[in-house]
Amino acid sequence: MLRKSVIMMALAAAFTMNVSAVQIEVPAGQPPMPGADASIPTNAYENYRHINEVAKQNAEDYSEFIKSQPMNPKSGMDKLYRERPGLAKALELANYSQSTVVLIHEGDKNIRLSVPNISFRGDTVESKSGNGPLYAVRSLSSFLVVGPPHGKALNKYAEEEGKYNYPGLQNASWKLMSNNARVMYTEFTPNDSKTTYGITYGGWVNTEDPYQDKSPEVVMSNYIIPSIESLSGLDTYSRVEHWGNFSYRVPKTAKLVSEAVENSQYDVRTYEDTGSKIRVVRTSILGEKRDGTVIKSSILSFLRKYNDLETPTQYAVVWNNGIAGSLIDSYKPKGESYLRHVVKDSVYFYSYRINYDESKTSYTHKQWRDMIEYVDFDDAVKLRKGPQWREDGSYKEKLESGPIFIPWYMEWVKLLNQ
Known part of the structure; x- marks a missing residue:
């Protein structure tokens, strides 16, 4: 158990470890920068997991509340909570740590x-x-x-x-x-x-x-x-791909290996590169289909599928030119990591997924994340007219x-x- 705890602490530290700290310089004669704290790492912003003590306590209380409730056999979530101890707390912390x-x-x-x-x-x-x-x-x-x-x-x-x-x-x-x-x-x-x-x-x-x-x-x-x-640095190692109204980035060295239809409803483009596999999935928005770009939907989908409650997974809402999507980032420095970005226009949901091993690929964790964050729509001006x-x-x-x-x-x- 001790060894496992040490490993998880090391993984968590990997998100913010940096030898340099924030150094905001002030020209002579100018007042100090309000709030500046030179003890904070320069790359602290890369860590989405900003969880305060109140959030931790709320998540713990919610977990205990779930355990104390009688099980409703008709509730899928009740069944899931009983099958996977720790899921309720992980889901609540994920909601707070966006x-x-x-x-x-x-x-x-x-x-x-x-x-x-x-x-x-x-x-x-x-x-x-x-x-x-x-x-x-x-x-x-x-x-x-x-x-x-x-x-x-x-x-x-x-x-x-x-x-x-x-x-x-x-x-x-x-x-x-x-x-x-x-x-x-x-x-x-x-x-x-x-x-x-x-x-x-x-x-x-x-x-x-x-x-x-x-x-x-x-x-x-x-x-x-x-x-x-x-964002100009992205051009040095990635290229833009177009798919109808949608555009996204992949590594310059990635190869499109297949285009297929899965389960009669998912259009799938698959790319491969050394140490990585990329899948871009497009599916029609039909009727009252749940909005998969709302971050809570993505969080629950991820936790259900992977049941990985200990890897320091991060969550973010990503706004590209005013259009919102949800991002999941499950990073393992010496293992297979996972990124997923879900967005939509007025016709399709797009799920962009990357599985990669940083020890085998020539791209860093941050480069992969910078690539997957960047998406665009030809009709963005129309799509963002109302509140999102x-x-x-x-x-x-x-x-x-x-x-x-x-x-x-x-x-x-x-x-x-x-």
């Missing part, structure tokens, strides 16, 4: 960033600047807005502002507003681009929130800013009809778009 990834690759935009927060809803709002849309994402207690510069409205409220230097960025600045909510804005131009971006992250600090218990300036300075990177909910059922209805959840979020989006 992160959000944003990729923008339209026109002159070419950027990726991430934030250690769940995504309950996303909206695309046309920017009044005329330089492209603003992409907004909302969790329970925080929001993220990404797009062209949009921080003018914060000038009235900002209590602090300054400039900073970070590798890969130039002309970087920040503003911080601290009131009932704390809101931080950063503006920058990537070194390999002439395009300037703005990112706003805000919310309030609540140590009892299982989704987020860090202040926005801590998240901005130590997770969001270090995660900012150009990442919840379904009664919980979505509760949030949608609540007096606070939507108004608070949309008022901020409206203010930032002035």
Whole structure:
């Protein structure tokens, strides 16, 4: 048992192990960067498993609650929970440990960033600047807005502002507003681009929130800013494949080995490369078919199929040009790892799956994940017109009809778009 625990600790550490730490430099005469913490690893943003103590306790309580309930023989979930001890806790922790990834690759935009927060809803709002849309994402207690510069409205409220230097960025600045909510804005131009971006992250600090218990300036300075990177590097080792309205990336060295129809309903493209197998699966959206891109559906499907409760599996909602999908990342440094990204347009679900052994392939874990995150749709502008909910059922209805959840979020989006 001790040996097993040591192995699992080593696997968990592999997600964030790095010799360097976040180093945000401040030019002479500028105020310190709010929230900056040089003890946090530079690649901490790569770890989707941001689970706080409240989430751990909630998951433990939920597991005990499930065990105490009389079994309902008609319930498939009850049967599953009894057959697989630990599943209830793993599923609850997975719900809490989601992160959000944003990729923008339209026109002159070419950027990726991430934030250690769940995504309950996303909206695309046309920017009044005329330089492209603003992409907004909302969790329970925080929001993220990404797009062209949009921080003018914060000038009235900002209590602090300054400039900073970070590798890969130039002309970087920040503003911080601290009131009932704390809101931080950063503006920058990537070194390999002439395009300037703005990112706003805000919310309030609540140590009892299982989704987020860090202040926005801590998240901005130590997770969001270090995660900012150009997508142009993908071109050096991957290529774009097209499938009707859908496009995705595979390694430049991957070979398409088959195209087939499975079970009379799944169109499947299979690629192979040294140490890896890639399957891109397309199936029609029929009737009231459950939305497989909602992250909870993907999490449950994964845990049901693999019953792997101890490997440090990570989960994220990935937004490509405002279109949401769900990502599962089960990484074993010395074994077969698994990645899955599920997205949809108005006609099809697309399930992109990669099985690989990092010790046999020439690509790193991060390169595989960067490839699978990047997808696109020819009609993205049409697909993202309405709000995209990442919840379904009664919980979505509760949030949608609540007096606070939507108004608070949309008022901020409206203010930032002035």
